[in-house]
Amino acid sequence: MIDISDTQKIGVGLAGFGVTFLFLGVILLFDKGLLAIGNILFISGLSCIIGLQRTFFFFFQRHKVKATSAFFGGILIVLIGWPVFGMVAELYGFLLLFKGFMPAAVNFLRMVPIVGSILNLPVIRGFANRLGGDNGRNMV
Template sequence: MFEISDTQKIGVGLAGFGVFFLFLGVLMLFDKSLLALGNILFIAGLSCVIGLERTFRFFFQRHKVKASIAFFGGIIVVLAGWPIIGMLLETYGFVLLFSGFFPVAVNFIRRVPVLGTILNMPGISRLVDKLAGDTSRTMV
């Protein structure tokens, strides 16, 4: 196993609260204060989990510039007071940034007992395969 530092544990908590506040902000009909708090907590949690330097390198790689601009632009638009437009822009950037992780996440979830059964159902399986892209390259 590998050791998880206290900073990484705090980062997981911050990121979890960030996702919770983002979800709550959407449920409360795009409340801009909850969405802004969720965005800040998510970014802070990600920075604590993987470190400041690796976070900076992740967001500002040459091939991810468009995605990073969309993601951070969406956060700025939410803070400026247009939460629906900002969340759409932020979601677009998030999908572009983290699309490389989707096949790995889908394969992991397929190994979870109850969720794996649901994802392997005939209609859902085809849809999840399209969303995840080529899952053959992530098989172990």
């Protein structure tokens, strides 16, 4: 079993609340207040989970300059007051930043009982296979 420190537990809570606020901000027609709070909570939760130094090194690597600038530029655009354009830029940066993590996340979600059934629906299966890096060769 993995031993989790209290700071990491707090970080999981902060990141969870951040994702929740971001979701509510999008559902409530891109409310810039909720989106700003969600961004701040998500970034602070991530830094509590993996540490400040590793967070800094994750975002500011030479090959991730484009992704990091799109992500933080999107946050800045949301704070300025254009939440739709900011969330588009953030989503683009987020996908570029975490594209190496996406196959592991999709394959994990396929093992979750209800979510796995949803990911196997005909319309969603192709998208999940592309996102998860499965090209159909190892299907049994």
